[in-house]
Amino acid sequence: MGALFYLSHQPTLPTPSLFSGQDKLFHAIVYGILGFLLLGSRTPSVQGYTRAQLRGSILVASLYGVSDEIHQYFVPGRSSDVWDWVADTIGAVIAVSLLWWLSRKRVPATAQ
Template identity: 45%
Template sequence: MRRALAWLPAVAWAVAIYSVSGRSTVPIPSATGADKVLHFLAYAVLGGLLAFAAHRSALHPAVAVLLGVLYAATDEYHQSFVPGRSSDIRDWVADALGVCFAVYLYTRWRRRAADPSPDAAGRGAPSLRA
């Protein structure tokens, strides 16, 4: 049961993304590239939640990456059917980069948390005393 519950935050966030993607208009800052930053951030959250769920389910982090990147592709496909929206490969790339970045950060953080040695956290460098 604990493993199944670990996936709920990721599913809830995916539903939120789907909901926003289904809107004909989405308020986006007018700055150039701002939409790519928003794509990156939204999918970084999803990637972090997927990494957490994969970890709790004893799955390899690559599962989180695969699920996130595939979901991003289906989201872009979904947008191609929404009036006033379009599918864009650059949006998918921003989504995929967000997922990969968050999964990388999560796995790095888990490795540091699992290794209690002082050197793992960058503290306790060896001294030069003889």
């Protein structure tokens, strides 16, 4: 989270323009990693991750995305965008869902 804060505090980030909307993809990837790490830091139960762990990881990543957009509003050369937050949340949902799905594959059939 500290790295995200540092990057969002930079006036401009030099990124080559590869395609339209690439910033949203970058947001989704970065916040997907955050969601993945947040959930990965939790210990799954015998039956896998609980709904509270899944929702909590997505919620924390999403709320951090909101705070990041508010923070960027005050950084010269940066702007806040609700669609960046949407991309942040979508990235977290996808990553947390992927980790949940992978954890379910590892749970023995007798434990389910």
